[in-house]
Amino acid sequence: MGIVERKIRQKEEVRSSILKAAWQLVEKEGWQALSMRKIAEAIEYSAPVIYDHFQNKEAILLEFTKEGFRILNDRLDKAKSQFTDPPRQMEAMAYAYWHFAFENQEYYQLMYGLGMPSCEMVQEISELTTFTELIMSCLKDMIKISNNQQADPYLKFRTFWSMIHGLISINMMGKGNSINELNTMVLNDFLKGFIAGIKA
Amino acid sequence: MGIVERKIRQKEEVRSSILKAAWQLVEKEGWQALSMRKIAEAIEYSAPVIYDHFQNKEAILLEFTKEGFRILNDRLDKAKSQFTDPPRQMEAMAYAYWHFAFENQEYYQLMYGLGMPSCEMVQEISELTTFTELIMSCLKDMIKISNNQQADPYLKFRTFWSMIHGLISINMMGKGNSINELNTMVLNDFLKGFIAGIKA
């Protein structure tokens, strides 16, 4: 009897319709305007139904945060695979990260809590591990072929991550848009120094 | 007739009691738990009275954001004045910034909207100009005595600001606390490269 299967399928459908509706709302009005009641209206159910699929609103946001990191990891992976030279891989990943942030501002803001969450939830995001390893493996390769064998890859990773995130978030804080010339120069300026600092 | 003066004085007193009460609440429960009704209760007035002194809740937050930048500017100024050598001044300001952020997390989170505001309000914060000039003047001095005369001080400023803010915000995102050894090393690692990059 495939009844139970059908039920599971239907339940899954509602669940994904919640996520779909939520995301459309986020895209249209920003994630701060997202409300359970609006989602309910969009999926043509009453609000309490959402709680049969997600524990609370934060759980929905967490889902998007994870999705964001999955997309980011994917972009980084693609960028990296286009080169074999570690420094070039690093550079490519930096640009990929940068473009991801500005092409997916809603995701980025959710991921980094430019509007509130992600303080306790950080540890629940397993995707962060993948992210860290993706970049650190490249850094290890860079150190391996450098004259600076005792460099700490984790330290370099934190430096890299901090810089690129800081650059993005200070930009988003301002006019919100603009991936302009200055910013590209700032990124280049940093990358040059960063990569040189590992080589030597 | 000093009546009008007294009235102004009294009004000013209520205004500052609002700010004082609000800040106590922020310190005790975090700024996300701040509400107009709680402020009203603390100052022993009804909620609508607050609107005689501030246009809305955001205006109160903006007040704190500005106050935060004033404190930060003060710290930077003090740090800078302890040295005459521009690179040392730069270093001192970096540490001052860093310590300010962790000793005044509530302020920092408000200032940089780690919890939401400051997207349109950025342009209303005149204190940002002072901040920018404080650091840029030092960078200009550094460039003046360097072998790299054509370096762009604004570009360097953005690099500096991005890095240090990124470092702080990624840290606050995590465990929230901890000004630990690793972070000091990351900061040192960056500063070394940054200062060297300007000199040469």
Add this chain to the structure above:
DNA sequence: CTATATTTCCTAACAGCGTTAGCAAAGTTA
């Protein structure tokens, strides 16, 4: 000193929020 005008400040309300309780209807199983 009284009467008018103004300021102060409250209660009540609006419209929204996340979330929970409880019940009615629909669907499933025996």
Add this chain to the structure above:
DNA sequence: TAACTTTGCTAACGCTGTTAGGAAATATAG
């Protein structure tokens, strides 16, 4: 057909920021 389970609703609780309207206190003028 009867009993049980699931589904999904309405209504409500306790919050939120903010506004309208009126009562009471205060200040001004005659």
